Amino acid sequence: MGSEPGDGSIFADLLPKEIAAEKAVLGAMMLSKDAIAEIADIVKEDNFREPRHRLVYRAALSLFGHDERVDPVQVAAALHGLGELDECGGAPYLVSLIDAVPVGASPISLARAVADSSLRARLLDVGHKIIKIAAADDVTDARTAVELAQAAMHELAEHGDGDPFTYPELLQPLLDDIESTGKPEPATRGHMSTGIDDLDRLTGGLWPGTLNVIGGRPSIGKTTLALTIARHVAARLNRTTLYFTRETSKNEIARRIAAAEARVPLHILRSGQLSDDDWTKLAHSLSDTSEIPLYIDDRARTIGEIRAKTRRMHARLGLELIIVDYLQLFANGYHERYRELSDITRDLKDLARELAIPILAISQLNRGPEQRTDHRPQLADLRDSGTVEDDADLVILVYREDHYDRESPRAGEADLIVAKHRHGPTDVVTVAAQLHLSRFVDIVFPSA
Numbered sequence: 001m002g003s004e005p006g007d008g009s010i011f012a013d014l015l016p017k018e019i020a021a022e023k024a025v026l027g028a029m030m031l032s033k034d035a036i037a038e039i040a041d042i043v044k045e046d047n048f049r050e051p052r053h054r055l056v057y058r059a060a061l062s063l064f065g066h067d068e069r070v071d072p073v074q075v076a077a078a079l080h081g082l083g084e085l086d087e088c089g090g091a092p093y094l095v096s097l098i099d100a101v102p103v104g105a106s107p108i109s110l111a112r113a114v115a116d117s118s119l120r121a122r123l124l125d126v127g128h129k130i131i132k133i134a135a136a137d138d139v140t141d142a143r144t145a146v147e148l149a150q151a152a153m154h155e156l157a158e159h160g161d162g163d164p165f166t167y168p169e170l171l172q173p174l175l176d177d178i179e180s181t182g183k184p185e186p187a188t189r190g191h192m193s194t195g196i197d198d199l200d201r202l203t204g205g206l207w208p209g210t211l212n213v214i215g216g217r218p219s220i221g222k223t224t225l226a227l228t229i230a231r232h233v234a235a236r237l238n239r240t241t242l243y244f245t246r247e248t249s250k251n252e253i254a255r256r257i258a259a260a261e262a263r264v265p266l267h268i269l270r271s272g273q274l275s276d277d278d279w280t281k282l283a284h285s286l287s288d289t290s291e292i293p294l295y296i297d298d299r300a301r302t303i304g305e306i307r308a309k310t311r312r313m314h315a316r317l318g319l320e321l322i323i324v325d326y327l328q329l330f331a332n333g334y335h336e337r338y339r340e341l342s343d344i345t346r347d348l349k350d351l352a353r354e355l356a357i358p359i360l361a362i363s364q365l366n367r368g369p370e371q372r373t374d375h376r377p378q379l380a381d382l383r384d385s386g387t388v389e390d391d392a393d394l395v396i397l398v399y400r401e402d403h404y405d406r407e408s409p410r411a412g413e414a415d416l417i418v419a420k421h422r423h424g425p426t427d428v429v430t431v432a433a434q435l436h437l438s439r440f441v442d443i444v445f446p447s448a
């Protein structure tokens with residue numbers, strides 16, 4: 001028993017509950033073939049920290065792969081054939097694994113518990129490694145030590161499941177190393193405008209080190225507002241922006257940006273039925289925007305991945321704005337939701353401070369607006385989203401009257417309700433909602 005020798009860890013001793021979780025996963029695999037596929041998606045062999053559990057897992061998976069029965073008898077026979085049965089505690093131990101499955105437990109939650117504890121053990125190992133790097137002051141200078149520590153953390157975030165690296169995956173860190181070596185720290189260029197004049201007059205734009213939140217009910221236009229700001233910052237201000245999207249694919253985001261920049265309606269881009277004029281507009285805008293520093297990522301799945309990618313790209317490119325679309329999608333469901341969302345917003349706030357850049361995060365609201373007669377969102381509608389209401393420096397709530405009433409005399413308008421502004425006044429800014437072009441624009445009143 002104890003930690004696997006290969007871990008080389010002084011910290012990662014297995015706790016009784018972690019042993020129980022590993023046993024339960026293996027037991028669940030021997031109870032149901034359906035469970036095996038679900039578990040294998042989440043848990044890899046090296047997630048098991050008890051060595052004999054790795055052997056049982058490998059044998060069970062091999063039987064499953066050959067479409068054979070997976071039960072204690074078959075697994076015992078397979079292990080016996082490999083000369084590993086005694087090392088695994090014999091047939092009685094395999095039978096005891098079945099008894100270790102808690103009544104009513106889902107295989108997925110059991111698998112997640114094992115993957116989670118494996119990741120924690122790796123985190124402890126990395127922590128230990130970082131302490132050793134930090135202490136070796138006769139070997140490395142402080143700056144190199146920080147880079148080594150960051151590399152250790154990146155490896156953990158990107159390969160928590162222990163998969164081998166592909167060559168293309170290794171190219172990126174290599175490029176980062178080559179490009180960041182000897183490059184001065186990017187200078188912070190202060191606050192930036194959002195491109196919505198009235199909003200900029202009220203807030204001064206987005207400030208370094210702040211967490212800014214766009215809140216709204218589904219389909220109200222949160223992504224449209226975030227993309228309006230992203231386009232302005234990247235295309236008009238030429239400042240490097242990284243947009244994390246999870247629900248909407250990067251291709252769809254690109255389509256929405258193209259619609260807004262070329263002023264060709266989204267449904268026309270989707271249908272492919274472009275007129276000659278549309279093609280001309282699209283071609284011009286593609287050439288105008290071919291080098292804008294806007295990066296779109298639809299692969300990050302957790303806040304840890306967002307942090308790792310952001311740090312890596314910041315070292316390489318000097319990021320100036322991060323956008324996260326949207327907070328709730330980056331909760332992994334391992335813990336109570338309120339706590340996870342609180343952790344995510346705190347992490348984003350810390351990241352904004354650490355990198356001295358603004359972060360703009362989209363958040364869903366609870367059903368509060370639907371329960372009020374005027375449907376206007378309020379700060380308190382963020383209440384279910386962890387501590388975002390407290391952590392945010394600026395909260396902009398999006399509201400469109402025509403979303404609730406198609407006959408509204410305010411059709412085509414959106415209110416951007418600045419419901420929280422830590423360093424200034426709150427107010428409402430009204431803009432034109434051109435959703436078919438995926439953009440919000442200032443309302444220009446004809447001069448008298």
Ligand SMILES: Nc1ncnc2c1ncn2[C@@H]1O[C@H](COP(=O)(O)OP(=O)(O)OP(=O)(O)O)[C@@H](O)[C@H]1O
Nearest residue numbers: 216217218219220221222223224225266267435436
């Ligand atoms: N071609 C179009 N013409 C008119 N309106 C459109 C078009 N395409 C999308 N819309 C509208 O734009 C709105 C979607 O905006 P957006 O995706 O920014 O909302 P959201 O608040 O981010 O939504 P979600 O919570 O679903 O992510 C919807 O109301 C949708 O009906």
